[in-house]
Amino acid sequence: MTYERKVRLPVGYVEGGKNYREVVLRPLTGRALLEVRSKIGERVDPSLFTDILRFTVVRVEGCPEPFKPEQMFFVDADFVFYELARWDHEMMGEPMRVHRRCMECGQAVKFELKEENITVRMLEDTEWGKYPDLMIPFRLRVPITTLDPDGTPYDTGKLRLLTLGDEVEKFKRFGDAPGRLWAETVRLMIGQLGPKPYGAIFTADLEALPAFELRRIEAIYAQNLPGVIAPTELVCPACLRSSAVQPAIMWVPDFLLLPSGGSAWPSSSGA
């Protein structure tokens, strides 16, 4: 089996300060699928996301170093999962369908996902694309004075995009503690705070910030986030009304791991 497909990533794979936008994919083989599925138990082992990329990304076009799945931005990994799911359904000659209970009529139905329901937002169309370092500068409303022993007030920082490795680590460490998970997510989003670079910023540093600053940081991050935007509402085939899709669509559990038409796992990893 040698068929491959080249796709353009919404953000790009960064290696040695260079951004590589194209990756070549191959479909998941039966053997790879079995290996990945063996990680679904009572809880989902988040490293199966890394495994899927290891099995399906043949190469990063033009990149001299071997591909490291953890290094890929999470939004790009999500895009690769979407492309694999779409490709799979093309090969099967079936439309993509997601199994949910309709919030309007209460019936368990299969909602059809059409291309027109899905948007892929590229880096260039977002705030992130304005900055070559892929970090969005922000300014705090209330300066933080606890970053150094002198109490120097700092009010600038930068946001960074989370990688797949960040997401996997985060769920391994705090998957059972939603509060800690949220704090860790915000910490990972901050690429620079005052004089401190990413890696030197700890949760304790953020505890001094007013809660509204943390929520602002989260909001700036989420605004115009690149990548695949799945629909949050779809038309129910039974009652023909527009119904909220809950839980939100996730490409891996909804389309890549389960038999066609299966229902999503009881996931706790929804964003």
Ligand SMILES: [Zn+2]
């Ligand atoms: Zn309905």
